[in-house]
Amino acid sequence: MKINLPCEIVRDLLPSYIDELTSEMSTKAVDEHLKECEKCQNILGEMKRDLVQEKQAEGGDLKGEFVGELQRDSTFDEDKKVILKINRKINRRLKLSIFMGLFSVILVFMAIYILYNEALKKVSIDDIEVTAKVYAMDELEIEYGTSMVTEKKDGKERSYEEKTAILHIPESYMSSVEVSASFLEGTEYLTVISLKSPYFLNRYTRDFQKQGEEGVLYLGGFRTTFLDNQPFSQDQMTNSMEFEKVDKIAYIHEDGTETVLWENEE
Numbered sequence: 001m002k003i004n005l006p007c008e009i010v011r012d013l014l015p016s017y018i019d020e021l022t023s024e025m026s027t028k029a030v031d032e033h034l035k036e037c038e039k040c041q042n043i044l045g046e047m048k049r050d051l052v053q054e055k056q057a058e059g060g061d062l063k064g065e066f067v068g069e070l071q072r073d074s075t076f077d078e079d080k081k082v083i084l085k086i087n088r089k090i091n092r093r094l095k096l097s098i099f100m101g102l103f104s105v106i107l108v109f110m111a112i113y114i115l116y117n118e119a120l121k122k123v124s125i126d127d128i129e130v131t132a133k134v135y136a137m138d139e140l141e142i143e144y145g146t147s148m149v150t151e152k153k154d155g156k157e158r159s160y161e162e163k164t165a166i167l168h169i170p171e172s173y174m175s176s177v178e179v180s181a182s183f184l185e186g187t188e189y190l191t192v193i194s195l196k197s198p199y200f201l202n203r204y205t206r207d208f209q210k211q212g213e214e215g216v217l218y219l220g221g222f223r224t225t226f227l228d229n230q231p232f233s234q235d236q237m238t239n240s241m242e243f244e245k246v247d248k249i250a251y252i253h254e255d256g257t258e259t260v261l262w263e264n265e266e
């Protein structure tokens, strides 16, 4: 049976025909058509050339039969090969400069971010004023409630209800604080600590110690960020809490001597 396909159908089939994906029957019909149709032959030639150029640009291997055809094809001459090579060089350079440009922009942003947020500068203890207030737990108004907690463990999500406690703290900027209710079991005191400084304190260390009857909180390593280290016109307040009765807050110098920053006089 001889089928003569219309050009339009043949052209739709050509990409699969090149990749040898057409059925035996379709392949035969396309072959038949190509024998008689010069226009479709030309289109097939163009498609094969485009494919070869694409593969060359990717640096991939060429199928032997294509190369053979190219060498026989007078339109694909040495000039075209030279132009292809130049194009590839330009493409590579363009890609490299785009990459380098993006990379430098990212580096600059990282540097600014680190200087503003991560690179730390020491703040002198003389620039910090410490005050604290001790509250007995039973003096505080405590509001109990529940909240849903979602925990991820070993890739599994688990939700459970947790008893919470909202502590209302008078005369403090921390007017209320929410904690897990279990946290308050056996807790008798809460100390609210305020640090006043012309610098924004990005980091400092704390270490609570029981020394006999006395609770001592050691603060140290006060740091502000490198670029964000101009003294503010208004003092910055940094607040924290200790679920302990703090009697004394102190700083230990490098030589081991101690400066008392605050002492409970009540």
Ligand SMILES: [Zn+2]
Residues within 6 Å of the ligand: 006, 007, 008, 010, 033, 037, 038, 039, 040
């Ligand atoms: Zn045709």
